[in-house]
Structure formats: structure tokens, C-alpha cells
Amino acid sequence: METTVKTDRRILRSKQSIIKSFLELFSEKEFEQITINEIAERANVNRGTIYLHYSDKYDLLDKCIEDHINELISLCTKREAHKDKQGMVQDPKPIFDYFRDHFPFFSAMFSNQRVFLFREQLLNFISVNLMVKMKRPDNQPDIDHELKAQFMASAFIGIVEWWIRHQMPHSTQFMAEQVRNLFENNQVYTNH
Amino acid sequence: METTVKTDRRILRSKQSIIKSFLELFSEKEFEQITINEIAERANVNRGTIYLHYSDKYDLLDKCIEDHINELISLCTKREAHKDKQGMVQDPKPIFDYFRDHFPFFSAMFSNQRVFLFREQLLNFISVNLMVKMKRPDNQPDIDHELKAQFMASAFIGIVEWWIRHQMPHSTQFMAEQVRNLFENNQVYTNH
DNA sequence: AAACGCGTGTTGAATATTTAACGGCCGTTG
DNA sequence: CAACGGCCGTTAAATATTCAACACGCGTTT
Numbered sequence: 001m002e003t004t005v006k007t008d009r010r011i012l013r014s015k016q017s018i019i020k021s022f023l024e025l026f027s028e029k030e031f032e033q034i035t036i037n038e039i040a041e042r043a044n045v046n047r048g049t050i051y052l053h054y055s056d057k058y059d060l061l062d063k064c065i066e067d068h069i070n071e072l073i074s075l076c077t078k079r080e081a082h083k084d085k086q087g088m089v090q091d092p093k094p095i096f097d098y099f100r101d102h103f104p105f106f107s108a109m110f111s112n113q114r115v116f117l118f119r120e121q122l123l124n125f126i127s128v129n130l131m132v133k134m135k136r137p138d139n140q141p142d143i144d145h146e147l148k149a150q151f152m153a154s155a156f157i158g159i160v161e162w163w164i165r166h167q168m169p170h171s172t173q174f175m176a177e178q179v180r181n182l183f184e185n186n187q188v189y190t191n192h
Numbered sequence: 193m194e195t196t197v198k199t200d201r202r203i204l205r206s207k208q209s210i211i212k213s214f215l216e217l218f219s220e221k222e223f224e225q226i227t228i229n230e231i232a233e234r235a236n237v238n239r240g241t242i243y244l245h246y247s248d249k250y251d252l253l254d255k256c257i258e259d260h261i262n263e264l265i266s267l268c269t270k271r272e273a274h275k276d277k278q279g280m281v282q283d284p285k286p287i288f289d290y291f292r293d294h295f296p297f298f299s300a301m302f303s304n305q306r307v308f309l310f311r312e313q314l315l316n317f318i319s320v321n322l323m324v325k326m327k328r329p330d331n332q333p334d335i336d337h338e339l340k341a342q343f344m345a346s347a348f349i350g351i352v353e354w355w356i357r358h359q360m361p362h363s364t365q366f367m368a369e370q371v372r373n374l375f376e377n378n379q380v381y382t383n384h
Numbered sequence: 385a386a387a388c389g390c391g392t393g394t395t396g397a398a399t400a401t402t403t404a405a406c407g408g409c410c411g412t413t414g
Numbered sequence: 415c416a417a418c419g420g421c422c423g424t425t426a427a428a429t430a431t432t433c434a435a436c437a438c439g440c441g442t443t444t
Contacts, residue, residue, distance in 0.1 A: 010400050010431060013236050017205065037421065044205050046402050051423065202401060202430050227391065238432050243393065388443070395436070402429070407422100414417075 011053070017043040018050055019067075022060055027108035031061070065118050068105060069125055072098060076129060088129055089183055093176035099160060100172050106164050119157065127153035152186060203245070209235040210242055211259075214252055219300035223253070257310050260297060261317055264290060268321060280321055281375055285368035291352060292364050298356050311349065319345035344378060 021042035025034045034057060040047040054060040075098060076088055088095050099106055109118045130149040156179065163175060170178075213234035217226045228249060232239040246252040267290060268280055280287050291298055301310045319341040348371065355367060362370075 008400065008432065009236050009238060013205065013209065014401075016236075035421065036423090044201050044208075046201065047422090048403090048424080049401055052400080056423090200402065200430065206431075228393090229391065239392090240394080240433085241431055244431080248392090386444085388441105390440090390442105392438080392440105393436105394438105395434100397433090399430105399432070401431085403427090404425100406425075408424105409422075410420090412418080412420105414415105 014045055014049055015053060017045055019064055023064065023105055023108055027104060065121060068102065069121050072125060091176065092179045093172055096172035096175045099164065100168060103168065110161050110164050123153055123157055126156055206237055206241055207245060209237055211256055215256065215297055215300055219296060257313055260294065261313050264317060283368065284371045285364055288364035288367045291356065292360060295360065302353050302356050315345050315349055318348055
């Protein structure tokens, strides 16, 4: 509702630059080895500027993850509003497109020790998203919805991780079809 | 000699950003259609900032060309200092590497009406570079050195332009070998 | 004709970022 | 132990950039 008071362009550019070089470094070396100095140097940003926006490199990593999770969320909710093709269950392709378009980030995430932070949030996002899709009256022997969502979400992430780690060997279209079939087989979707 | 008083990082980042989006636009549409507003918008830079560094879009284009010409010059002179492999005649590969590494720019240059500005400066750079390589006592019927340089430089640019326009169908290594042979056949190089 | 939209250059005040410096901590080297 | 180098996190003053607002020209619409 409230029109977010357009943030100063300098802030946008600084953050962009900082995040970009941080992710580069993140894919090159161990997180613990990365130094604020390096990030600033590569981003052509003063060291102080980083502290102006992030309290330390852990915070920086958190913010990066947060940003992408939020993007994914808004991607889903925006599409839900659009009536015909709802959410990530009926058409997972846009989700895969997003993964593809930000390959450097997700690739770095999946090939790093600190993946746990990330996986946890991603898993939460997916399972919540699936939960609401399973509200239909179920004539099957009652399987707990939350449990099932967790199960499917974990499976979904497993596939994504495999896909990213193998340099995206299939198109997003193909992946979307596969996932949709898997979902259908497990009766996740809602309508008739 | 004088250590250039390290320019403010904000200037560096702004110029980088401006030039980047300008070149993007340059490869997308006709130069005359490009507007300062567009450049600023895409670069996440205030319109005023562009005027702070460039007087108008023509100046901006000039500066872009100038930058690359200077890079090429310093690339050659630096290598001349290094004794064993001198200049662009004995080993043109680094030159081709530079073209390859800045493909977007040169590609835009060669596929645009305004190529003339660029070609003129590039031609001048090459021919001057060749001139100094032809100082040797020549037992051939006297062909004017300047004329010959112009001739060879034009030929060189022709090859580069063909290579860029065709999306670099050969490796820089291969191109360098070809060019070196052509130079030798025309007795451009100095030492026995 | 007047009114409008759109791009250009240019200003002044507000603000983000830079620079250079500080003190502190830690690991290495003498 | 002392000295050093490297990174940290923070500060004050200098500076580049932003924003919003001008006035201008120019083509289009009313």
C-alpha cells in the first residue's frame, strides 16, 4: 500500500556492488576466509560504507539470502493473484527461471559449507507454499499435511540442488514439467 | 612519473556504470536515439552526474573511444619495454586478446554508423605503431614508409573488423599467427 | 494560438560515501 | 617480551552524488 519512499540511488548502487563482489568471493573461497577489506576493494567501495549497511559479513550473507527468499515469495504471491496459473505447484517454471537467472548465487550457496542457513529458509518457504495447496478434503488415509509438505519440499530442494550443482543440464521448461508430474503423483495440487 | 593522485572511488564507479549502460544502449539502438535520461536511468545514476563528467553524449562516446585507444597504446608500449617480445608486429596476440576481452565494445563500434570516428583513431594508432617498425635500411625500391604503414594498418583493421563482425570465429592465437605471417610477407618487421 | 509532453543543461541544499586517522585485537617474527 | 603487519570497527571532515526545481527548446495535440 504505502509507496516505499524510493531509496537513494547511491545506496542501491553501493549495495549492488557490495553484494556482487561478495558473491564472487563467496564462490571463489571459503566464507571464513573472506575479509571485509577484500569485498570493499573489489566493489570499489570504502570499507566504512559496508559497515554503513551491514554490521558484519555474517549479516551481509543473511541479507543476501533474505533478498532472494523475498524475491521468490513475491514471485509466487504475484502469480497467485494472477488467476489462471496459480503458485509454484501448477506451474513451477517461473521458479526454475528464477534459479537459472541467478545461477551464480545459488551455485555458490549450494557449493558452500554455510549452505545450511540457506537451505533452512528455502525449505521453510517451499513447505509453507505447499501446505496451503493441500487443503483439499482427502479421502486417502490421513497423512499429516505438515509432514507431507516437509517431505515434498525437501524432495523439491533436492532436485533443485542437483540441477544447480550439475550446471543446469536441463531447461527450466523440462524441469518444470518433471516437477509438476512428481507433484501430481503425490496429489499435492488442489483443484478437481 | 608522477603518481596520479588516486581518483575518488565514487568517480570511478559512476564512470564505470555510465559507460557500461551507454555501451549496452549503443549496441541496442542507433546512437542518435540514445538519450541522457536512458543512460542515467539504466546506470542508476542521477542525470546531473553524467553532466558532471561528460558535456554531452558525443563527448561520452569520444571518451569511450579514447579510453580503449589509450589502453591499446599502453598495452603496446608496456610490452615494448619488455625486451624479448616487442610490439604488435612480432606478436599481435595480446592485441587480439584485448579485442576479444572487450568484444561488446568493439562489436558495437563496428556495427554502428559512427564507426568512422573510431576507425580513424584506431587506424592512426596502428599506422604510427607500424611506422617505427620500418626504420630498417631497405634495399627494395623505395616505397614511402608512411604510405606503406597506412596500407598495412588499413589491412590490419580490415581483418580485425571482419573477425569481430563474425563473432570471432578463430582463436586469438590463430589470428595472431596469420597476421604475423602477413606482416612478414610484406617485410614490415625490423630485425633479421 | 495556447497547452502539453519530453529531453536538455543548470542550479542549491541534502545526503551518502570517501578519505585518513584512530585504538583495538590477534598471529607472526625478531 | 617487543615489534610488527593485517584486519577490525568507528570517527570527523572533505567531497561526489542525489534530488527537486528551475528555464529552455521543440514537436504534437487541443
